[in-house]
Amino acid sequence: MREGPDIARIASLVGDPARANMLSALMGGTALTASELALEAGVSLPTASSHLSKLMEGGLLTLASQGRHRYYGLAGPQVAGMIEAITGVAASVGPQRVRPGPRDAAMRVARVCYDHLAGEQAVAMLDRLVEREIILRDDQEIRLGPSAASHFAAIGIDVDAKPRRPVCRACLDWSVRRSHLAGTLGAVILDKILAEKWARREKDSRAVIFSPPGKQAFEKVFLA
Amino acid sequence: MREGPDIARIASLVGDPARANMLSALMGGTALTASELALEAGVSLPTASSHLSKLMEGGLLTLASQGRHRYYGLAGPQVAGMIEAITGVAASVGPQRVRPGPRDAAMRVARVCYDHLAGEQAVAMLDRLVEREIILRDDQEIRLGPSAASHFAAIGIDVDAKPRRPVCRACLDWSVRRSHLAGTLGAVILDKILAEKWARREKDSRAVIFSPPGKQAFEKVFLA
DNA sequence: CGCATAGTTCGTTCCTCATCGAAGCATTCT
DNA sequence: AGAATGCTTCGATGAGGAACGAACTATGCG
Numbered sequence A, B: 001m002r003e004g005p006d007i008a009r010i011a012s013l014v015g016d017p018a019r020a021n022m023l024s025a026l027m028g029g030t031a032l033t034a035s036e037l038a039l040e041a042g043v044s045l046p047t048a049s050s051h052l053s054k055l056m057e058g059g060l061l062t063l064a065s066q067g068r069h070r071y072y073g074l075a076g077p078q079v080a081g082m083i084e085a086i087t088g089v090a091a092s093v094g095p096q097r098v099r100p101g102p103r104d105a106a107m108r109v110a111r112v113c114y115d116h117l118a119g120e121q122a123v124a125m126l127d128r129l130v131e132r133e134i135i136l137r138d139d140q141e142i143r144l145g146p147s148a149a150s151h152f153a154a155i156g157i158d159v160d161a162k163p164r165r166p167v168c169r170a171c172l173d174w175s176v177r178r179s180h181l182a183g184t185l186g187a188v189i190l191d192k193i194l195a196e197k198w199a200r201r202e203k204d205s206r207a208v209i210f211s212p213p214g215k216q217a218f219e220k221v222f223l224a
Numbered sequence C: 001c002g003c004a005t006a007g008t009t010c011g012t013t014c015c016t017c018a019t020c021g022a023a024g025c026a027t028t029c030t
Numbered sequence D: 001a002g003a004a005t006g007c008t009t010c011g012a013t014g015a016g017g018a019a020c021g022a023a024c025t026a027t028g029c030g
Helices: A007-014 A017-026 A034-041 A045-057 A077-093 A105-109 A120-131 A148-154 A183-195 A212-223 B007-014 B017-026 B034-041 B045-057 B077-093 B105-109 B120-131 B148-154 B183-195 B212-223
Strands: A061-066 A069-074 A111-113 A116-118 A135-138 A141-144 A169-172 A179-182 A199-201 A208-210 B061-066 B069-074 B111-113 B116-118 B135-138 B141-144 B169-172 B179-182 B199-201 B208-210
Touching: A007 A017, A007 A077, A007 B007, A007 B017, A007 B077, A017 A034, A017 A045, A017 A069, A017 A077, A017 B007, A034 A045, A034 A069, A045 A061, A045 A069, A069 A077, A077 A169, A077 B007, A077 B077, A105 A111, A105 A120, A105 A208, A116 A120, A116 A179, A116 A183, A120 A135, A120 A179, A120 A212, A169 A183, A179 A183, A183 A199, A183 A212, A199 A212, A208 A212, B007 B017, B007 B077, B017 B034, B017 B045, B017 B069, B017 B077, B034 B045, B034 B069, B045 B061, B045 B069, B069 B077, B105 B111, B105 B120, B105 B208, B116 B120, B116 B179, B116 B183, B120 B135, B120 B179, B120 B212, B169 B183, B179 B183, B183 B199, B183 B212, B199 B212, B208 B212
Parallel strands: none
Antiparallel strands: A061 A069, A111 A116, A135 A141, A169 A179, A199 A208, B061 B069, B111 B116, B135 B141, B169 B179, B199 B208
């Protein structure tokens, strides 16, 4: 018999369709209420509540109570990373859809992945960064190139700040089946996109909608 | 309702204790037969067989038939990475054991993690490589330093070969709760340790046992 | 204070799925 | 060929747990 961490316990928490849907929804990065998650998962409120307490007990979620609202969010980047890893496997071994990826066109173009940008736009951005050697890639592994600091400084992003998470990480995009940029740098870039109002988040969805001028500005900075 | 890859399907495969034990056993990197896995998981042969066909159907395993033996192995690094990610979450949120980690002392010192070395020995090695700036670390992210190529060339390891996997990856050690070296480099180093006969693999276990002279040689090369 | 909204707890129903023994196939050894 | 080993399939059993309605608690609003 095996020793070690109880991986079956964690995996079985993710292994229920309702809970998996909830966790996927929370990959949008924003905390949601029990009712929103119930809707998202397609179950009744009592059922959702039961699932949420299990996820809480399992340590996968955090809870922020504000008045009569209770906002549930992912417990942290490690949990988000695990969901990403599972999603990656599911995407690559899963029953191949005829049209892979999200059905919603907007979702395929650009969406939020926990705290960074995903979708065609994000994949194109990473491709271009690699092409310009601002980011160096050895297959799945990516890292900052020598010119990264000055390049990002020019657009107001400090890559030298040393946070607790990797600055620069690859994350497999399940709609495009290629990598996009995650890590702190990915998060900061998404922040910038939203702060500059180049794009807005679709309500109750992970989709990110670029305005026509915003798309131009984004392309000028990241795809030029 | 959500779209996208069926993550619940994959997670629920890992979510059964018997299957989780099998997958953990296969993290040892060597393919095992159905009977070995049944023993490992603590279930009867028919039960194990049923689980194995589910894991096969889910695409998590590969099968190599040799005569009347059928060897099951993890389907690839992506699957191994997913198991690692789940193990990491389970280790950090799980019920903290009074004495964390493997019960077996040898396992805590050094063991195999899919294809690379884990345990105290491995954590010490990575620490030392970082200290000598052969490998650079930004918290969880690690990468090769400028002197890496020449340093590893001196001990007969070519880090410039570009394989399909990241050369250098961090992997959270669940017994020590700190990172050790994974990726191709980690795999090559483990190969070297075994090829030089510095250590041998314990039969039917992930434990790696260093011989006294082997330990000295290893420490001279990697911990000096 | 009552009424509405947000959420949890309780109890019941129901169904999936893990489990094992027995029997069936396949491969190798003698 | 016959026996032994390795593994899978079948069928029956049983337990865990997902689901919901109804009742209960808590917060906010007039």
